[in-house]
Amino acid sequence: MTAQTKSGPAVDEGSARIGLGFSEFVITMALMTASISFAIDSMLPALPHIASALHVEKENDAQLVIAVFFFGFGLSQLFFGSLADAFGRRRVLLAGLAIFTVAMLGAAWTESFTALLILRFCQGIGGAAVRICTTAITRDCFGGREMARVMSYIMIVFMLVPIIAPSLGQAVLFFGDWSWIFVLLGGVGAILFLWAALRMRESLPQAERQPLSLASVVSGFSTVLTNRITCGYMIALTLFTGVICAFIVTVQQVFGTVYGLGDWLPLAFAGTGSGIALANFGNGQFVRRFGMRRISHAGMIGFTILAALIFLLSLGGKPPFLITYLGLTLLLMMFAVVATNFTAISLEPMGHIAGTATAITGFVSTTGGAILGGTxxxxxxxxxxxxxxGFAVFGAVSLVAVLWAERGQLFTHPGDETALDPAAGHM
Structure with a gap:
């Protein structure tokens, strides 16, 4: 199918807009996005090795290898969103992949913890460009429930990475030192760069591009912050980003220090990743039938209740490992459907400035989430x-934010059935 642009010429719709079939589109976007997850999760078994090799004094400071990546990833999204709307998605995507690759290879040869953190920040910057562009490309090609469906399928592939990334990192450590993980990640970045350069067309027609100026950024912020739906769900998404950040930066210590899993960490982490992948698959199957709001609102409420129950149990002493593990797996499954659908809902009114809106919501949710999770x-x-x-508090506050966004009404909204007009959700 084709659609008419503002200037008249017809353009392809769906995945054909960038010259790919549907399955190839999903796999390509998923692998691009998964490179970010791979850059985070493959580090988990290496954290004690990095801390020892680079003489990190405080045990909790090793978390910075993860947290600094999140900060670079969050802070730079605003910049790349405006560039993607002004110059197109493809150029910015290629630039981000280049930064990601070079910073990874540089980290492989660093001998200073400070230098490593700087390079991790740069890796986050490159990852931000990839994230912004893949989300904006998806929004360029799909909308509404179809976008939620496509994002769910992308997330299935994306979440397969946590299943294998820690194990792959552990395998690298078996044959060499932690620096070879960065070499591997740099190789992945180089392959993705070549694939994007050779296979993908631009998704944003010239006539739909926005001028690059401070005024456009300010206007974008104004549009996002004055749209009740986008702003409310952005706040909730920030809190749920804090959930995944808190889990990732502490999972090595929870499984390793509290429960003494040691080398079993990758297998335990793979189980939680499998649960997230399963949840996203289910979301992709059922979202068009039940709607984004019914699924995500139920997940949010269930998440809050379950987190609060396990917290109360932990006040009486260390919960049995099985309860903690199953609880974390279920919580992360609910996180998956909440985050996927909240992202789609927040962007639905923003089709006319998808890149800028993705950047602003990503900037706020990732930076805020990194601060909350790091805390x-x-x-x-x-x-x-x-x-x-922390999970229980994040869930409760996100519920308040969604109630505000939906004017007190949960589980259904007219915008879940059809595309929202940009002005429909204004305060």
């Missing part, structure tokens, strides 16, 4: 109380 990580005290207590 929970620094509160680690040898128990699971900070993690589950």
């Amino acid at each position: 929970i990580g620094q509160m680690f005290n040898g128990t699971v109380q900070p993690l589950f207590g």
